Amino acid sequence: MSSPNPALPPSLPAGDPSHPANARRQLLRVLGWAVAAVAAGCAAFIAYAAIYPERMPLAIGTIVEDITGANPQPVALHVPPSQPLSAVALLGKQIFNDPSLSASGKQSCASCHSPEHAYGPPNDLSVQLGGPHMTDAGYRPPPSLAYLYRQAPFSIGPDQNDMDAAPVTLDQLATAASGTQRAVKTAGVAPAAPALVPQGGLFWDGRASTLQDQAIGPMLNPVEMANKSTGEVFHKLLNAKYLDQFKQLFGDRIVSQPDLLVDEAMFAVGRYQFEDPSFHRFTSKYDYWLQGKARLTQAEMRGLRLFNDPDKANCAGCHLSKPTADHLPPLFTDTQYEALGVPRNHDLAINKDRNFYDMGVCGPFRDDAATLTQYCGMFLTPTLRNVATRHAFFHNGVYHDLKHVMDFYNLRNTSPEKIYPLDAAGKPEKYDDLPAKYQANIDVADAPFDRKLGEKPAMTDDDIQDIIAFMNTLTDGYKP
Template identity: 85%
Template structure:
């Protein structure tokens, strides 16, 4: 008798409490049969693992009803009116006049209606003076960054009086340490070895304020030629009087300070406005005991967390923190995954060009730390089901292809990578051979070898995707 039945009794719907109520007698009878048939197994299980009995019983309850048998109290961001600075930042965020084309704002690539990601399915966005220049990478979502730490390598320093340690020093001290294997649900030792924190795919911005100025000056995005160029546009903006009220009349005559305060305001808007961190997904409500998951979603969640199967939660942390903060579905660390080259990108038409993430080409402060070449920031999976392109180069357009990559990269690389003229599979074709040792081959499901059975079946992948759909904000639980 299995302690974790995968199906509900025929007349019970996990999504329909009314159906459950109407079928109460059926459920009671079915549950009694389960208990009667499983009592011997439960007794044996209790004799071996007495400390696990509450979990086993809770799992049965979860499987039957779809409810969380151990609801938690989540500590959510406060809901309060925006400060005057954040209100100013909101206007800047939506202002297309701050771009060289006059047609692009922050919201053009970070649409509120699309989880602050792109509103279209382009692999990279168009920008520049005439909105014809292709970008370099897909814009990540701006959601759930309110707890993002600055970029660093290694654990936080505890001695506040000690001299700051440079990234180069930290990387050098980590170079001889074996990389930690990540395990779903267990805090890894990896922070001692790998970069963490920061914004953009390569972590080159440490704060939301730093991040906001990047697109303003990028020649293929908003395409301002200098900070002075941005300041000139701000002086002509309709909200200049708000700047003066907040920072004094002289702000208009101090271009560098004007731009600094403008970008600070954008950062405050992202921190204060609840739409950037809603925590209104079905999974959030399930954690709190306010929603029920379907059998497919429950099964997908277990596979997502299972270190022998998908092992997604090793990097996309799925459990609340010990102090009740809701999970962000990222460990904010960096991984070299070896995704295939996207030959559709204009920047990749040059066969000698490689986007190597942390060690360049769009940041150069750690370019010599070659143990990090090919590493990119692990993004949140919240609202991932609403995205149209995935990974730093936009090579995949749906979650099924993303999951196939994880599942087949090592066992069936011929299904992931192209072949050369001789028919040889060009594995890891988007990273120079001398850096391919950085690619993760230790963590499941990447720990398998060519010819091994893949970690997941297609049906299991579909259930994992069903679970990832529960991470989309805007769910309305019954009774609300």
């Protein structure tokens, strides 16, 4: 008798679990359970869709976002067209870049609003140096001049509908709004309180309503371009290398009309800012993501959700992140004013005077709203586009990186000792950059400021890093 083949398995009883037939049956049983589970899940999903059809795009979209980082509902953004600049705008570009128009002969508009830095400051100083000898410290950090092409004039309350009625003063508008409770801002929702807070305008306090009005401000500021009068600006323009362009555009007589020449020069600067695409590029990673042309990383996706979450960061409550109904790209500002209570920047020369307070809308750099004390401490909400390229934040430049900015929002109310200086008794001097009689204007209703002392902050450190990752997607120049 031949010996058994060692390559063959020994004979197994039919009931043994290791028997090949039983193993196949077990595999088929497991596969059957899996198919049944998938079928049940699909049935539940279909049933849910039948009951809540309006929720399906959001649910499916969230799944797609989580897996791929893609926008499941891309939009076609309506951005300003790119076309050749008008002759007036080309003249404005030369004026914008001309340092000879300053008292020092060394400072132009572009010195503080650098094209290479999203038309913001080119360094990390809290304020810029200027004046006749370029040694005087400014009062506030220059805001970016980018993305102002849709900025409305300064106002309080809704637009006046009756064009035949007498103009309403700021005092009248403020009085009308004073009896109404301020609405809480919610992320992702259009501003809910246009009748209650100021909106629009340029500079941190909104004192200029047009780009033309804004352009003359630095020309006459004693710590910036430092001309003593529009007459000095006029004489500098008469000696400019582009004077013949003024004559070609506005006629030879303009050189004998000082006020008109200066007005047209500032108008030209405004046209340059309005027409040149570099002031509103819309080439960030987020813009491409909105259009379905880029994918966000997992950290950026988490940051976007936290940015929009009304119970967490709630950034989008003021920095609107969604396209408008007519597909205009978001500007990441509601153009309204907020009193945030940021700590005093003791490094500013102007703050060496302990009795000086920069109170935004109600002064001291604008004087037409000095009596509107319900707005003291309020400053314009800036765009967050290109925010990662900035190095001085808030109206006094007290912070120099986004981590400190986010810590301020997160800890201002829950752990104020980490934000404000301590007095002799070790108690934090909360809201130390605004007189006590105006501190009721400071926002304590909107998240994350709705937390109380000692409570858990709205965000973890990981949350903050994700939000910063998202804010980095708002920088122009991304290559999809």
